[in-house]
Amino acid sequence: MTELLRNSLDDRIAEPTPALGTLERGEPIQVFAAPPGTPAKPRIARAEGIYMWDTDGRRYVDAGSGPVACNIGYGNRRVLAALQTQAAAAAFANPASFESAANRLFAERLAVAAGPGYERVFVVSGGSEANEAAIKLARQMAVARGEAARWKVVSRQPSYHGGTLGALSVTGDPTAHELFGPLMKPMPKVPAPVTYRIPPGFDQESWAEHCAEVLERTILDEGPETVLAFIQEPVGGLATGALVPHAAYMRRVREICTRHGVMLIHDEVMSGGGRTGAFLSHEHWPDCRPDLVVLAKGAGAGYFPLGVVLAPRDRVAEVASGGGFMHGHTAFGNPLACAVGLAVLDETLDNGLVGNAAEQGGRLRARLDDLMARSPIVGDVRGKGLLLAVELVADKATKTPFPPSAVAGATLARVAMEQGLILYQRRTNAGRDGDWVMVAPPLIATAGEIDMIADGIASAVAETARRLGAA
Numbered sequence: 001m002t003e004l005l006r007n008s009l010d011d012r013i014a015e016p017t018p019a020l021g022t023l024e025r026g027e028p029i030q031v032f033a034a035p036p037g038t039p040a041k042p043r044i045a046r047a048e049g050i051y052m053w054d055t056d057g058r059r060y061v062d063a064g065s066g067p068v069a070c071n072i073g074y075g076n077r078r079v080l081a082a083l084q085t086q087a088a089a090a091a092f093a094n095p096a097s098f099e100s101a102a103n104r105l106f107a108e109r110l111a112v113a114a115g116p117g118y119e120r121v122f123v124v125s126g127g128s129e130a131n132e133a134a135i136k137l138a139r140q141m142a143v144a145r146g147e148a149a150r151w152k153v154v155s156r157q158p159s160y161h162g163g164t165l166g167a168l169s170v171t172g173d174p175t176a177h178e179l180f181g182p183l184m185k186p187m188p189k190v191p192a193p194v195t196y197r198i199p200p201g202f203d204q205e206s207w208a209e210h211c212a213e214v215l216e217r218t219i220l221d222e223g224p225e226t227v228l229a230f231i232q233e234p235v236g237g238l239a240t241g242a243l244v245p246h247a248a249y250m251r252r253v254r255e256i257c258t259r260h261g262v263m264l265i266h267d268e269v270m271s272g273g274g275r276t277g278a279f280l281s282h283e284h285w286p287d288c289r290p291d292l293v294v295l296a297k298g299a300g301a302g303y304f305p306l307g308v309v310l311a312p313r314d315r316v317a318e319v320a321s322g323g324g325f326m327h328g329h330t331a332f333g334n335p336l337a338c339a340v341g342l343a344v345l346d347e348t349l350d351n352g353l354v355g356n357a358a359e360q361g362g363r364l365r366a367r368l369d370d371l372m373a374r375s376p377i378v379g380d381v382r383g384k385g386l387l388l389a390v391e392l393v394a395d396k397a398t399k400t401p402f403p404p405s406a407v408a409g410a411t412l413a414r415v416a417m418e419q420g421l422i423l424y425q426r427r428t429n430a431g432r433d434g435d436w437v438m439v440a441p442p443l444i445a446t447a448g449e450i451d452m453i454a455d456g457i458a459s460a461v462a463e464t465a466r467r468l469g470a471a
Protein backbone atom coordinates (compact mmCIF):
# COMPACT_ATOMS: atom_id res chain seq x y z
CA MET A 1 0.00 0.00 0.00
CA THR A 2 1.19 3.51 -0.74
CA GLU A 3 2.76 5.05 2.35
CA LEU A 4 0.92 8.12 3.55
CA LEU A 5 3.15 11.19 3.66
CA ARG A 6 2.92 14.11 6.01
CA ASN A 7 1.25 17.11 4.47
CA SER A 8 0.70 20.73 5.32
CA LEU A 9 -2.44 19.97 7.36
CA ASP A 10 -0.68 17.65 9.82
CA ASP A 11 0.86 20.44 11.87
CA ARG A 12 -2.24 22.61 11.92
CA ILE A 13 -5.14 20.29 12.64
CA ALA A 14 -4.89 20.73 16.41
CA GLU A 15 -4.34 24.48 16.21
CA PRO A 16 -6.59 26.31 18.67
CA THR A 17 -9.63 28.21 17.41
CA PRO A 18 -8.43 31.65 16.29
CA ALA A 19 -9.46 34.48 18.58
CA LEU A 20 -10.81 36.28 15.54
CA GLY A 21 -13.96 34.68 14.32
CA THR A 22 -16.66 36.94 13.01
CA LEU A 23 -17.47 37.75 9.43
CA GLU A 24 -16.23 41.31 9.87
CA ARG A 25 -12.91 39.87 10.90
CA GLY A 26 -12.78 37.87 7.72
CA GLU A 27 -13.30 34.21 8.63
CA PRO A 28 -13.69 32.90 5.08
CA ILE A 29 -15.62 29.78 6.07
CA GLN A 30 -18.45 31.89 7.48
CA VAL A 31 -18.85 34.27 4.57
CA PHE A 32 -21.56 32.13 2.97
CA ALA A 33 -22.96 30.43 6.02
CA ALA A 34 -23.64 33.07 8.63
CA PRO A 35 -24.69 36.69 8.93
CA PRO A 36 -22.19 39.28 10.18
CA GLY A 37 -21.52 39.12 13.90
CA THR A 38 -22.04 35.37 14.16
CA PRO A 39 -19.58 34.08 16.76
CA ALA A 40 -16.87 31.70 15.60
CA LYS A 41 -17.62 28.02 16.03
CA PRO A 42 -15.28 25.80 17.99
CA ARG A 43 -12.68 24.14 15.77
CA ILE A 44 -12.83 20.35 15.54
CA ALA A 45 -9.72 18.52 16.73
CA ARG A 46 -10.89 14.89 16.68
CA ALA A 47 -13.92 12.66 16.99
CA GLU A 48 -14.41 9.09 18.19
CA GLY A 49 -17.59 7.08 18.74
CA ILE A 50 -20.34 9.53 19.69
CA TYR A 51 -17.86 12.09 21.05
CA MET A 52 -16.15 15.11 19.50
CA TRP A 53 -13.35 17.29 20.91
CA ASP A 54 -12.52 20.83 19.95
CA THR A 55 -9.01 22.24 19.80
CA ASP A 56 -9.43 23.71 23.28
CA GLY A 57 -9.88 20.16 24.59
CA ARG A 58 -13.62 20.47 25.27
CA ARG A 59 -15.66 17.29 24.78
CA TYR A 60 -19.10 17.20 23.13
CA VAL A 61 -21.62 14.36 22.90
CA ASP A 62 -23.10 14.27 19.41
CA ALA A 63 -26.79 13.51 19.91
CA GLY A 64 -27.64 14.60 16.37
CA SER A 65 -25.11 12.50 14.43
CA GLY A 66 -24.10 15.79 12.78
CA PRO A 67 -27.06 16.57 10.52
CA VAL A 68 -28.51 13.08 11.27
CA ALA A 69 -25.80 11.59 9.07
CA CYS A 70 -23.02 9.98 11.12
CA ASN A 71 -24.91 6.76 11.76
CA ILE A 72 -21.99 4.62 12.88
CA GLY A 73 -20.23 7.27 14.92
CA TYR A 74 -16.83 8.80 14.33
CA GLY A 75 -13.40 7.27 13.79
CA ASN A 76 -14.66 3.86 12.68
CA ARG A 77 -11.60 1.72 11.95
CA ARG A 78 -13.19 -0.45 9.26
CA VAL A 79 -14.33 2.58 7.28
CA LEU A 80 -10.99 4.39 7.64
CA ALA A 81 -9.17 1.26 6.46
CA ALA A 82 -11.51 0.90 3.47
CA LEU A 83 -10.92 4.52 2.52
CA GLN A 84 -7.16 4.06 2.73
CA THR A 85 -7.18 0.77 0.80
CA GLN A 86 -9.32 2.14 -2.03
CA ALA A 87 -7.51 5.49 -2.15
CA ALA A 88 -4.17 3.75 -2.41
CA ALA A 89 -5.46 1.39 -5.11
CA ALA A 90 -7.38 3.89 -7.23
CA ALA A 91 -9.00 6.97 -5.73
CA PHE A 92 -10.87 7.57 -8.96
CA ALA A 93 -11.76 5.57 -12.04
CA ASN A 94 -14.02 7.01 -14.70
CA PRO A 95 -17.12 4.78 -14.81
CA ALA A 96 -17.17 5.32 -18.58
CA SER A 97 -13.88 3.38 -18.74
CA PHE A 98 -13.84 1.07 -15.70
CA GLU A 99 -16.03 -0.70 -13.20
CA SER A 100 -14.67 -1.10 -9.67
CA ALA A 101 -14.88 -3.93 -7.17
CA ALA A 102 -16.02 -1.37 -4.60
CA ASN A 103 -18.95 -0.28 -6.77
CA ARG A 104 -19.94 -3.85 -7.60
CA LEU A 105 -19.70 -5.19 -4.03
CA PHE A 106 -21.47 -2.19 -2.54
CA ALA A 107 -24.31 -2.47 -5.06
CA GLU A 108 -24.67 -6.23 -4.55
CA ARG A 109 -24.68 -6.07 -0.75
CA LEU A 110 -26.95 -3.06 -0.61
CA ALA A 111 -29.45 -4.76 -2.90
CA VAL A 112 -29.46 -7.80 -0.61
CA ALA A 113 -29.98 -5.61 2.46
CA ALA A 114 -32.80 -3.73 0.72
CA GLY A 115 -34.56 -6.92 -0.31
CA PRO A 116 -36.48 -8.00 -3.42
CA GLY A 117 -37.65 -5.21 -5.68
CA TYR A 118 -34.55 -3.06 -5.18
CA GLU A 119 -31.89 -4.93 -7.13
CA ARG A 120 -30.32 -2.02 -8.98
CA VAL A 121 -28.15 0.62 -7.32
CA PHE A 122 -27.13 3.99 -8.79
CA VAL A 123 -24.45 5.81 -6.78
CA VAL A 124 -24.07 9.60 -6.62
CA SER A 125 -22.63 12.11 -4.15
CA GLY A 126 -25.45 13.06 -1.78
CA GLY A 127 -29.13 13.26 -0.97
CA SER A 128 -30.20 16.11 -3.27
CA GLU A 129 -28.32 14.54 -6.17
CA ALA A 130 -29.90 11.16 -5.45
CA ASN A 131 -33.41 12.64 -5.42
CA GLU A 132 -32.69 14.38 -8.72
CA ALA A 133 -31.48 11.07 -10.15
CA ALA A 134 -34.57 9.25 -8.86
CA ILE A 135 -36.89 11.79 -10.47
CA LYS A 136 -35.04 11.59 -13.80
CA LEU A 137 -35.00 7.80 -13.60
CA ALA A 138 -38.75 7.73 -12.93
CA ARG A 139 -39.27 9.99 -15.94
CA GLN A 140 -37.20 7.71 -18.16
CA MET A 141 -39.04 4.66 -16.82
CA ALA A 142 -42.37 6.27 -17.78
CA VAL A 143 -41.11 7.27 -21.22
CA ALA A 144 -39.80 3.71 -21.75
CA ARG A 145 -43.40 2.52 -21.22
CA GLY A 146 -44.81 5.01 -23.72
CA GLU A 147 -46.09 7.41 -21.02
CA ALA A 148 -44.19 10.53 -22.07
CA ALA A 149 -46.98 12.84 -20.82
CA ARG A 150 -46.02 12.03 -17.20
CA TRP A 151 -43.74 14.63 -15.61
CA LYS A 152 -45.39 16.11 -12.50
CA VAL A 153 -43.96 15.06 -9.16
CA VAL A 154 -46.35 15.51 -6.24
CA SER A 155 -44.89 16.01 -2.77
CA ARG A 156 -45.91 16.97 0.74
CA GLN A 157 -46.13 20.31 2.47
CA PRO A 158 -43.95 20.56 4.57
CA SER A 159 -41.12 18.34 3.40
CA TYR A 160 -37.44 18.50 2.50
CA HIS A 161 -35.91 16.78 -0.48
CA GLY A 162 -32.77 18.84 -1.06
CA GLY A 163 -31.25 22.13 -2.06
CA THR A 164 -30.61 21.67 -5.78
CA LEU A 165 -33.31 23.15 -7.99
CA GLY A 166 -35.02 19.90 -9.00
CA ALA A 167 -35.06 18.59 -5.42
CA LEU A 168 -36.10 22.02 -4.13
CA SER A 169 -39.03 22.14 -6.56
CA VAL A 170 -40.53 19.12 -4.75
CA THR A 171 -39.51 20.40 -1.31
CA GLY A 172 -42.44 21.79 0.68
CA ASP A 173 -40.97 24.97 2.12
CA PRO A 174 -42.84 28.17 1.14
CA THR A 175 -40.02 30.40 2.39
CA ALA A 176 -37.50 28.74 0.09
CA HIS A 177 -40.00 28.88 -2.79
CA GLU A 178 -40.56 32.61 -2.26
CA LEU A 179 -36.87 33.17 -2.95
CA PHE A 180 -36.07 30.49 -5.51
CA GLY A 181 -39.51 29.85 -7.04
CA PRO A 182 -38.83 31.82 -10.22
CA LEU A 183 -35.96 29.45 -11.02
CA MET A 184 -38.09 26.31 -10.79
CA LYS A 185 -41.06 24.59 -12.34
CA PRO A 186 -43.97 24.55 -9.86
CA MET A 187 -44.88 21.04 -8.68
CA PRO A 188 -48.16 20.07 -6.92
CA LYS A 189 -48.08 19.93 -3.11
CA VAL A 190 -50.39 18.05 -0.74
CA PRO A 191 -50.67 18.38 3.06
CA ALA A 192 -48.43 16.23 5.24
CA PRO A 193 -50.24 13.77 7.54
CA VAL A 194 -49.10 15.59 10.68
CA THR A 195 -49.93 13.93 13.98
CA TYR A 196 -49.56 16.76 16.50
CA ARG A 197 -51.05 20.06 15.34
CA ILE A 198 -54.01 18.47 13.57
CA PRO A 199 -56.54 20.88 11.99
CA PRO A 200 -59.83 21.30 13.92
CA GLY A 201 -62.48 18.66 13.27
CA PHE A 202 -59.99 15.84 12.65
CA ASP A 203 -58.24 13.26 14.78
CA GLN A 204 -54.96 11.55 13.80
CA GLU A 205 -56.62 8.86 11.72
CA SER A 206 -59.22 11.02 10.00
CA TRP A 207 -56.55 13.62 9.16
CA ALA A 208 -54.39 10.84 7.71
CA GLU A 209 -57.36 9.65 5.62
CA HIS A 210 -58.07 13.22 4.55
CA CYS A 211 -54.44 13.78 3.46
CA ALA A 212 -54.58 10.61 1.37
CA GLU A 213 -57.85 11.81 -0.19
CA VAL A 214 -56.24 15.14 -1.06
CA LEU A 215 -53.39 13.26 -2.73
CA GLU A 216 -55.86 11.34 -4.89
CA ARG A 217 -57.90 14.45 -5.69
CA THR A 218 -54.72 16.30 -6.67
CA ILE A 219 -53.68 13.51 -9.01
CA LEU A 220 -57.17 13.52 -10.58
CA ASP A 221 -57.23 17.33 -10.89
CA GLU A 222 -53.78 17.41 -12.47
CA GLY A 223 -54.73 14.60 -14.85
CA PRO A 224 -53.35 11.21 -13.82
CA GLU A 225 -51.77 10.75 -17.25
CA THR A 226 -49.50 13.75 -16.46
CA VAL A 227 -48.45 12.68 -12.96
CA LEU A 228 -45.10 10.90 -12.82
CA ALA A 229 -44.46 10.32 -9.14
CA PHE A 230 -45.28 11.03 -5.51
CA ILE A 231 -42.23 11.56 -3.31
CA GLN A 232 -42.41 11.33 0.48
CA GLU A 233 -40.17 10.90 3.50
CA PRO A 234 -41.68 7.75 5.08
CA VAL A 235 -40.38 8.85 8.47
CA GLY A 236 -39.94 12.60 8.32
CA GLY A 237 -36.71 14.50 8.79
CA LEU A 238 -36.11 18.06 9.82
CA ALA A 239 -39.02 19.56 7.87
CA THR A 240 -41.65 17.79 9.98
CA GLY A 241 -39.59 16.88 13.04
CA ALA A 242 -39.56 13.10 12.55
CA LEU A 243 -43.20 12.78 11.52
CA VAL A 244 -44.44 9.17 11.61
CA PRO A 245 -47.55 8.93 9.46
CA HIS A 246 -50.59 6.93 10.55
CA ALA A 247 -50.63 3.42 9.02
CA ALA A 248 -53.90 4.23 7.24
CA TYR A 249 -52.15 6.99 5.31
CA MET A 250 -49.30 4.82 4.12
CA ARG A 251 -51.59 2.03 2.95
CA ARG A 252 -53.80 4.44 1.03
CA VAL A 253 -50.84 6.23 -0.55
CA ARG A 254 -49.66 2.97 -2.06
CA GLU A 255 -53.16 2.11 -3.31
CA ILE A 256 -53.61 5.56 -4.86
CA CYS A 257 -50.22 5.52 -6.60
CA THR A 258 -50.88 2.03 -7.98
CA ARG A 259 -54.39 2.95 -9.14
CA HIS A 260 -53.12 5.91 -11.16
CA GLY A 261 -49.81 4.47 -12.39
CA VAL A 262 -47.88 7.03 -10.30
CA MET A 263 -44.45 5.94 -9.08
CA LEU A 264 -43.92 6.12 -5.32
CA ILE A 265 -40.48 7.41 -4.33
CA HIS A 266 -39.34 7.10 -0.73
CA ASP A 267 -36.81 9.75 0.23
CA GLU A 268 -34.86 7.89 2.91
CA VAL A 269 -31.89 10.25 2.80
CA MET A 270 -32.18 10.73 6.56
CA SER A 271 -34.25 7.75 7.67
CA GLY A 272 -32.65 4.94 5.61
CA GLY A 273 -29.87 2.53 6.50
CA GLY A 274 -31.14 1.42 9.90
CA ARG A 275 -31.85 4.65 11.79
CA THR A 276 -35.56 3.99 12.32
CA GLY A 277 -34.98 0.46 13.59
CA ALA A 278 -35.52 -1.05 10.13
CA PHE A 279 -32.99 -1.01 7.30
CA LEU A 280 -35.58 0.74 5.11
CA SER A 281 -38.55 2.50 6.69
CA HIS A 282 -41.17 0.81 4.56
CA GLU A 283 -40.49 -2.33 6.61
CA HIS A 284 -42.65 -0.56 9.23
CA TRP A 285 -45.52 -0.41 6.69
CA PRO A 286 -45.33 -3.63 4.62
CA ASP A 287 -48.32 -2.56 2.53
CA CYS A 288 -46.54 0.61 1.38
CA ARG A 289 -43.56 -0.55 -0.64
CA PRO A 290 -42.14 2.24 -2.80
CA ASP A 291 -41.02 1.86 -6.44
CA LEU A 292 -37.78 3.75 -5.85
CA VAL A 293 -35.83 4.36 -2.65
CA VAL A 294 -33.28 7.11 -2.11
CA LEU A 295 -30.56 6.79 0.55
CA ALA A 296 -27.69 9.09 1.43
CA LYS A 297 -26.77 10.09 4.96
CA GLY A 298 -27.08 6.61 6.41
CA ALA A 299 -25.20 5.13 3.43
CA GLY A 300 -22.04 7.25 3.73
CA ALA A 301 -22.41 7.94 7.48
CA GLY A 302 -20.53 11.20 7.00
CA TYR A 303 -17.29 9.52 5.93
CA PHE A 304 -17.66 10.40 2.25
CA PRO A 305 -20.24 12.18 0.05
CA LEU A 306 -22.59 9.39 -1.02
CA GLY A 307 -26.14 9.07 -2.25
CA VAL A 308 -27.93 6.07 -3.72
CA VAL A 309 -31.01 5.31 -5.77
CA LEU A 310 -32.43 1.79 -5.38
CA ALA A 311 -34.62 0.60 -8.24
CA PRO A 312 -36.27 -2.63 -9.44
CA ARG A 313 -34.33 -4.74 -11.93
CA ASP A 314 -37.12 -5.00 -14.54
CA ARG A 315 -37.86 -1.27 -14.70
CA VAL A 316 -34.14 -0.46 -15.05
CA ALA A 317 -33.89 -3.08 -17.79
CA GLU A 318 -36.62 -1.25 -19.73
CA VAL A 319 -34.64 1.98 -19.50
CA ALA A 320 -31.45 0.17 -20.45
CA SER A 321 -32.99 -1.33 -23.57
CA GLY A 322 -34.20 2.12 -24.59
CA GLY A 323 -30.59 3.40 -24.63
CA GLY A 324 -29.71 3.58 -20.95
CA PHE A 325 -30.17 6.09 -18.14
CA MET A 326 -29.47 9.54 -19.56
CA HIS A 327 -27.92 11.02 -16.45
CA GLY A 328 -24.54 11.22 -14.79
CA HIS A 329 -22.04 13.15 -12.75
CA THR A 330 -18.25 13.12 -12.68
CA ALA A 331 -18.42 11.37 -9.31
CA PHE A 332 -21.14 8.80 -10.00
CA GLY A 333 -20.15 5.30 -8.97
CA ASN A 334 -17.06 6.81 -7.32
CA PRO A 335 -14.81 4.00 -5.97
CA LEU A 336 -13.97 5.83 -2.73
CA ALA A 337 -17.64 6.55 -2.05
CA CYS A 338 -18.52 2.92 -2.77
CA ALA A 339 -15.69 1.60 -0.56
CA VAL A 340 -17.04 3.72 2.28
CA GLY A 341 -20.63 2.67 1.55
CA LEU A 342 -19.61 -0.99 1.66
CA ALA A 343 -17.73 -0.61 4.95
CA VAL A 344 -20.57 1.37 6.54
CA LEU A 345 -23.06 -1.28 5.44
CA ASP A 346 -20.86 -4.08 6.83
CA GLU A 347 -20.49 -2.23 10.14
CA THR A 348 -24.23 -1.63 10.34
CA LEU A 349 -25.19 -5.23 9.64
CA ASP A 350 -22.33 -7.08 11.37
CA ASN A 351 -22.79 -5.11 14.59
CA GLY A 352 -26.57 -5.32 14.69
CA LEU A 353 -26.94 -1.54 14.58
CA VAL A 354 -30.44 -1.69 13.11
CA GLY A 355 -31.63 -3.64 16.14
CA ASN A 356 -29.69 -1.32 18.42
CA ALA A 357 -31.44 1.67 16.85
CA ALA A 358 -34.80 0.07 17.69
CA GLU A 359 -33.75 -0.85 21.23
CA GLN A 360 -31.96 2.36 22.19
CA GLY A 361 -34.60 4.36 20.33
CA GLY A 362 -37.21 2.83 22.61
CA ARG A 363 -35.12 3.69 25.67
CA LEU A 364 -34.56 7.27 24.54
CA ARG A 365 -38.20 7.69 23.58
CA ALA A 366 -39.35 6.61 27.04
CA ARG A 367 -37.01 9.17 28.64
CA LEU A 368 -38.19 11.95 26.30
CA ASP A 369 -41.85 11.05 26.89
CA ASP A 370 -41.13 11.37 30.60
CA LEU A 371 -39.53 14.76 29.98
CA MET A 372 -42.62 15.82 28.00
CA ALA A 373 -44.83 14.90 30.94
CA ARG A 374 -42.77 17.11 33.27
CA SER A 375 -41.61 20.06 31.15
CA PRO A 376 -43.90 23.05 30.49
CA ILE A 377 -42.36 23.60 27.03
CA VAL A 378 -42.11 20.10 25.50
CA GLY A 379 -45.35 19.75 23.55
CA ASP A 380 -44.60 16.64 21.53
CA VAL A 381 -42.06 13.87 21.10
CA ARG A 382 -42.18 11.86 17.87
CA GLY A 383 -40.21 9.60 15.61
CA LYS A 384 -39.08 6.02 15.22
CA GLY A 385 -35.95 4.25 16.40
CA LEU A 386 -33.15 6.79 16.76
CA LEU A 387 -34.83 9.33 14.48
CA LEU A 388 -36.65 11.40 17.11
CA ALA A 389 -37.68 15.02 17.56
CA VAL A 390 -38.76 17.18 20.47
CA GLU A 391 -41.24 19.98 19.68
CA LEU A 392 -41.24 23.07 21.88
CA VAL A 393 -44.40 25.07 22.58
CA ALA A 394 -45.28 28.18 24.58
CA ASP A 395 -48.60 26.65 25.69
CA LYS A 396 -49.07 22.91 25.92
CA ALA A 397 -52.86 23.05 26.30
CA THR A 398 -53.37 24.97 23.04
CA LYS A 399 -50.17 23.67 21.32
CA THR A 400 -49.32 27.30 20.58
CA PRO A 401 -45.74 27.57 19.35
CA PHE A 402 -43.33 30.18 20.61
CA PRO A 403 -43.32 33.16 18.24
CA PRO A 404 -40.80 32.61 15.41
CA SER A 405 -38.78 35.54 16.79
CA ALA A 406 -38.11 33.52 19.99
CA VAL A 407 -36.17 30.95 17.89
CA ALA A 408 -37.05 28.36 20.52
CA GLY A 409 -35.49 25.35 18.76
CA ALA A 410 -32.27 27.23 18.03
CA THR A 411 -32.16 28.38 21.66
CA LEU A 412 -32.42 24.78 22.86
CA ALA A 413 -29.69 23.67 20.46
CA ARG A 414 -27.44 26.54 21.58
CA VAL A 415 -28.00 25.86 25.28
CA ALA A 416 -27.30 22.15 24.71
CA MET A 417 -24.08 22.98 22.86
CA GLU A 418 -23.01 25.24 25.74
CA GLN A 419 -23.54 22.20 27.97
CA GLY A 420 -21.54 19.93 25.65
CA LEU A 421 -24.45 18.21 23.88
CA ILE A 422 -24.95 18.56 20.13
CA LEU A 423 -28.51 18.50 18.75
CA TYR A 424 -29.49 19.03 15.10
CA GLN A 425 -31.76 21.96 14.43
CA ARG A 426 -32.66 24.15 11.44
CA ARG A 427 -35.97 25.84 10.76
CA THR A 428 -38.23 25.03 7.83
CA ASN A 429 -40.66 27.69 6.62
CA ALA A 430 -39.14 30.26 9.01
CA GLY A 431 -40.57 28.39 12.00
CA ARG A 432 -44.22 29.03 11.03
CA ASP A 433 -45.07 25.32 11.32
CA GLY A 434 -43.54 24.99 14.78
CA ASP A 435 -40.14 24.61 16.39
CA TRP A 436 -38.34 21.37 17.14
CA VAL A 437 -34.92 19.82 17.48
CA MET A 438 -33.86 16.45 16.17
CA VAL A 439 -32.60 13.91 18.70
CA ALA A 440 -30.74 11.34 16.65
CA PRO A 441 -27.57 9.90 18.17
CA PRO A 442 -25.36 7.50 16.22
CA LEU A 443 -26.76 3.95 16.05
CA ILE A 444 -23.77 2.69 18.06
CA ALA A 445 -24.98 4.47 21.22
CA THR A 446 -25.07 2.27 24.33
CA ALA A 447 -27.78 2.29 26.99
CA GLY A 448 -25.47 4.29 29.27
CA GLU A 449 -24.82 6.85 26.54
CA ILE A 450 -28.54 7.12 25.82
CA ASP A 451 -29.18 7.84 29.51
CA MET A 452 -26.44 10.47 29.48
CA ILE A 453 -28.01 12.09 26.37
CA ALA A 454 -31.48 12.02 27.96
CA ASP A 455 -30.10 13.68 31.12
CA GLY A 456 -28.36 16.29 28.96
CA ILE A 457 -31.54 17.09 27.03
CA ALA A 458 -33.56 17.41 30.24
CA SER A 459 -31.01 19.87 31.61
CA ALA A 460 -30.87 21.88 28.34
CA VAL A 461 -34.69 21.97 28.10
CA ALA A 462 -34.95 23.29 31.68
CA GLU A 463 -32.44 26.06 30.96
CA THR A 464 -34.19 26.86 27.65
CA ALA A 465 -37.53 27.19 29.45
CA ARG A 466 -35.89 29.60 31.86
CA ARG A 467 -34.36 31.69 29.06
CA LEU A 468 -37.66 31.80 27.16
CA GLY A 469 -39.41 32.92 30.33
CA ALA A 470 -41.51 29.75 30.51
CA ALA A 471 -39.98 28.01 33.51
Ligand SMILES: Cc1ncc(COP(=O)(O)O)c(C=O)c1O
Nearest residue numbers: 126127128160161162237269270
Ligand atom coordinates in the same frame (compact mmCIF):
# COMPACT_ATOMS: atom_id res chain seq x y z
C1 LIG B 1 -35.06 13.82 3.69
C2 LIG B 1 -33.93 14.53 3.01
N1 LIG B 1 -33.85 14.53 1.67
C3 LIG B 1 -32.84 15.14 1.01
C4 LIG B 1 -31.84 15.78 1.69
C5 LIG B 1 -30.72 16.45 0.94
O1 LIG B 1 -29.54 15.73 1.11
P1 LIG B 1 -28.11 16.41 0.89
O2 LIG B 1 -27.99 17.48 1.91
O3 LIG B 1 -27.15 15.27 1.06
O4 LIG B 1 -28.09 16.94 -0.50
C6 LIG B 1 -31.87 15.80 3.09
C7 LIG B 1 -30.84 16.52 3.86
O5 LIG B 1 -30.98 16.82 5.00
C8 LIG B 1 -32.94 15.15 3.77
O6 LIG B 1 -33.01 15.14 5.11
